[in-house]
Amino acid sequence: MRSSNFLLRIAAALGVAFISLPIAATLMRVSWSSFISDCFEARHALWLTLLTSAASTFLALLIGIPLAWYLSHGDPRITSRLRPLVLSPLVLPPTVIGLALLHAYGRSGSLGSPLYQATGWSMPFTIWAVICVGAYVGIPYVALVVENGLNSIARDIEESAEIEGAGTSQILRLVTLPITRNNIRTGALLAWARASGEFGATIMFAGSLPGVTQTMTTLIYQELEIDPEAANSYSALMLIIGMVIVFSQRKRIRSALFN
8 A cells, every 4th residue: 555655656746747847947948137128028929918818718708608507507418419519629739720710710711701801801810810719719618617617506506596586697697607706717717828828729810910919929939949048038927927827826726627
């Protein structure tokens, strides 16, 4: 028994080292004397990342919460087939997502073509494309985490409210959403993290136009060949932001995912 515990601890330590080593190696490569000035140079990309990821998260919540409710309360014969579709962005390669969005919303896309012909406006390579990508990859996180919270609610609570005469919208607003608020916050956090860190789909669907669609991830990729020290500083900045959020919200994340 003791030998098994020892081996498990060794395996866990190797797992921690495997995850933490690249983070530590990146931080060790940063030129901290120029870190502040480097980050100041990236202020436009950082602002665009924060703005678009916040908008993407809002859109993901707007779509993901109703999806989660239906997945939890809908006809199981339908939801069992719908759930894999909703969660598919989690497993699709980012380049495939970018290409799929072009096929759907590009100038010659299924929806993009009639929209362009009617208005002369095209979504790709605009700030709206960045938001669209972020929402697309973020919705599954909201749907997955919020559905988990909805499934943990005792059905008799909602049934009691229904017996008292409350409608579906009232039950959702006054009972269901308050109980699952921790799941909603966690889903929003995961959606935001996914949106702010997306690269492959963003570069294909939105490009990397400075001041227009250039986010921190696309800027890091660009600077990697031009100015590696700046790329290291930008990477460290995103690491710090991400780690601060994860550590400050770790209890809520654990509760929402493993309630």
